Amino acid sequence: MGCHQVDRTRVGPPFVAIADRYKAGGDEMVGYLANSIRNGGRGRWGAVPMPAQPQVTEEEATAMASWILSLASQQ
Numbered sequence: 001m002g003c004h005q006v007d008r009t010r011v012g013p014p015f016v017a018i019a020d021r022y023k024a025g026g027d028e029m030v031g032y033l034a035n036s037i038r039n040g041g042r043g044r045w046g047a048v049p050m051p052a053q054p055q056v057t058e059e060e061a062t063a064m065a066s067w068i069l070s071l072a073s074q075q
């Protein structure tokens with residue numbers, strides 16, 4: 001949580017913004033975001049890259065991805 005907050009930009013984008021961007025993709029987005037969490041990435045939100053999180057297991061990443069997607073605003 002040093003880099004992300006639920007509803008405000010910190011180093012990384014807010015989790016609600018991530019949820020809103022990907023919610024239309026449905027269940028496939030859980031796997032996509034789980035990979036994003038473990039591999040990190042750059043250029044999708046801004047100039048600052050996210051480092052890979054190899055200490056996060058696939059199972060943990062999947063759980064976090066599901067939780068993030070659950071934060072999407074209802075509309």
Ligand code: HEM
Pocket residue numbers: 003004011012013018033036037041042043044045046047048049050051053056064068
């Ligand atoms: C387990 C911890 C973390 C989780 C669950 C997480 C989750 C995410 C997710 C789901 C995305 C969106 C990826 C996409 O659009 O495909 C993202 C992007 C990002 N995260 Fe994290 N993150 C974590 C740790 C961190 C850390 C430690 C940092 C900072 C050192 C960070 C900084 C960023 C940044 C800068 C982006 C935007 C990257 C881009 O523009 O492509 N994140 N994160």
